[in-house]
Amino acid sequence: MTTQVGFESLTEQEKYQAFLERLDRGEKIEVDDWMPDDYRQALIRLIAMHGISEIMGALPEKEWVPKAPTLHRKMAIMAKVQDEMGHGQLLLRVAEDLMAYYGKDRDDIYQDLFSGRLKFHNVFHMTAPTWADAGVIAWLVDGAAIVTQKSLLDTSYGPYGRVLQRICAEEVFHMQHGESIILELAEGTEAQRQALQEAVNRWWPALLMFFGPPEGNQLTKHQEKNLRYKIRTKTNEGLRQEFLDKYVPRIWALGLTVPDETIHYDEKQQKWIYQQPDWDEFRAIVNNNGPKSQERLRLRKSVFENAGWVRDILAVRTLATG
């Protein structure tokens, strides 16, 4: 075994080879293990983006927390948004552990968000103008998140996989909470049904975009690396097909429509054929030019700035208790 000769005495190339062999044996990498720099950077990019998306994702939903129609719904959506903030916390801690290697911390993640270097998910740049939007976010956006996150459960980075297990378990509750809102609206008054259909129409392109552009025959360097490093195991299009498999029939079963006349399942190709969303628009959105991008970034930034004095008093505690 390579460890017997002393891992530290290996050349960089040998370490890299040993690392790849660990991945191929299905072993999990831990925070203190040796890892190539581009693996660390790919993880930081992915996990920080995931964490900050949970935190930015709280903003469209929190708009509906006080307005949720009943006492029961108020409690449920408060709990859900709290969970999302908790997920953000768990994920940022995983990212922070990886970033400590470069002497960076959580404040750097926020600064990267504010400067536009760190992106957040396209769905959280969109408006949520009605209660039905809150339902669609919990049902379909969380449903899309479950598809992505489940595919990452087997990721090669141990701490990320473990956090994802807990997150996935909670996301199932969120999806059920969303489904319960949706069922009530779908079986409700004409006005409720109409608001629901409008919300589905509004969110459909963003939901297709959620998984990123289809790869076609070509993977980008990032994608190739993430697959080789077993950070992720599925392609964008593969994930999108899973989402369509699961949710299009459910949408139809509620008597709702999808705003795409061409969508159908092609038995021969064993896949969904659908109208591609505007991918130029996708790139504009994730580059913070979506309908609510600037407003939500301003909100997040003002929260960060207003909390400066709180960070100061908490720092005093850290010094005092060592």
Place this chain on the structure above:
Amino acid sequence: MVNKISTAEEVKQHPAFREALVSLLYQLADDNFILSFRGSEWLGLAPQLESDVAFSSIWQDHMGHAALFYRMLEELGEGRADDLAHLRTPHEMRNAILTERSNGPGDYIVNPQYDWAYAVVRQFIFDLFESVRMTSLQQSSYLPLAQAAAKVAREKPYHVLHGESWLGQMIKTEEGQVRLKKALTNVWHDLGDLFSLGEMGEKMVEYGLTESEDFLRQRFVDRLRKVFDTYNINWPGELPKQMELNGRLGEHTDELAQALDILSEVYRQDPAANW
């Protein structure tokens, strides 16, 4: 000494008792409902992720308590719990003024300039009061209320500890102390009607539903003094007795009307529909 009453059906046989009980339950339900709303405005906006999660947990508990008390009112024939929470006018609300105060300038969606020091001080003061009130209500002559109070009381030590730990943090820096002092001044100003039992107060005491206003206020002061001594916080002075407004009598600020507009926006679209 009053006989204990154990069911809503029994209460309905005693109109005067029922009137006093219902009046008390509105105070309990409305306090928790409105303050939970103020807390929920913070969701996603607290100064750090850890405090966001902890603070939200407290307000979920309060919304749960509001639902518990509104359900008791429903059982007593006051109407559907969701209607009671969402369809009453500001004048019909019986929450204390402290619970309806806004978190600061701005809107909870666009440009909130909220004051965290005020938020945690108000939370602490209210929960300490709630702790005192629940201790008293565990002896209530209406057994379902006594049982509910026992359930709520079990959560109070955690809520009080949360607020206390922020007091402990704030006194560690000069800026924290300045902010704490300002927050205490603002909270203090609104403490008058928190202890008021409203127009049915004497009946409530007579029927053994709760202990008196003076008793509750004194026990609160005793407990708060101990906390302030622990942290070397100056006592801000007498609790105000002269109230500009008494929420227990349905007198409120415009901040309550604004809160109710937001809270009921969706439900009012069609209160008869299922949501």
